[in-house]
Amino acid sequence: MQTVPLAPTLARAVRRLTEAGVSSPRFDAEELAAFVLGVPRSRLLLADGFDRDRAARFDELVGERARRVPLQHLTGVAGFRHLELAVGPGVFVPRPETELLAGWGIAEASRLNGPVVVDLCSGSGAIALAIANECPAATVYGVEREEMALAWARRNAESRAAAGDRPVTLVHGDATAPDVLAALDGTVDVVVTNPPYVPDGSTVSPEVADHDPAAALWGGPDGLDVVRRLLTRAAALLKPGGVIGIEHADVQGESLPALVRRHAAFEDAVDHRDLADRPRYTTARRRKLAG
Structure with missing residues (x-):
């Protein structure tokens, strides 16, 4: 031939x-x-x-x-740390820079005995599944509001469980709602989130504008509307001394840490840079109870 x-x-x-x-x-x-x-x-x-x-x-x-159809939509997969995740229309394609936040979550969870980890705004399940893959002692939950994204996350979770990873519990719900995972309030060791954080009106690539779901992108005039509500939910979930990691846009390297520092429930807010030396995610610790 x-x-x-x-x-x-x-x-x-x-x-x-x-x-x-x-x-x-x-x-x-x-x-x-x-x-x-x-x-x-x-x-x-x-x-x-x-x-x-x-x-x-x-x-x-x-x-x-x-x-400008995303490469990952054409091949049907996106690499994320050690995983290959199924992606397509209706779910945010995980980015390489988010691997740094996942790595932080893995490191924090790995220091603990039987940690409980919650991934808010889970999307494809990338962060939650990476933590379950690399920290098998962890009990991991993911929360996702959008039904199409949740379907992709469930597909990925089933695939990873079949491969031998510890199963991840996926919950359909608004990650900012007080009743989501309410049974875990005060017991969670690590919260991670890659929320919608793009400021309204920002210029984004055609791959993002035309193919990533709007609900996973836009975060209000300053990009922090969802984060403000997530901080309240995370404060309730975390045990005293528990930690949170939040991805953000590179223009939010000052505004997001400042927002976290103003929240009465958190201390030790630190911003972290990505491999291109751009501000990328903020971490903080849940204050311990007085006395």
Whole structure:
């Protein structure tokens, strides 16, 4: 069977994606080629090329990516720490920078004996499932309001449980509501959250604007409307001395820690930077009871 050579086909795809304004054209072209060929990207250069059907499929996917459909929607998966998560329309695609918040949560939970961890605004379940994967002693809960996102999280949770990870309990509800996980009030060791925090009116990429669910993005005029309500819920959930980690936009490196410091329930608020040295998430500790 005649094959379509890999190198020139990839080169054309990279040019097409570059012209379309895709931020990582070579990576995305190689990921799509590896997906079509059914090989890891690390072994792509060992492939002989495409047959005609796969070449046509690759061209179709490159066209979709050039129209700024997210890469993860085209392949159906998003890598997150040691996991591959199923994603698609209706759920926020987990970002690499969120791995840092997950790593913080894992480190905090791993210091404890049988910790209880709650992931508020869980989305695809990325943070909750990463903690369950890397800290098997933890009892982990995730809360998600949007039904489509919750369906993706449940799919991912079932997959990870089948792979041997400790099951994560997923709850359908508003993460800011006082009755959500109310039975856990005062018993939780670690709360993590990647909430909607984009300030209204911000410019975002077409992948985000057109494909990420609005409910996972917009956080009011300063981006902190949801966070304000989450702090109250987290304060009730956490035991004295328990900790919270909150992801935020890089423009909130001062405003979000200041918000946490003004909340009477929290102390020791510290902001953390990502690998590009941008403000990325804030952590704090639940105050211990007086006396």
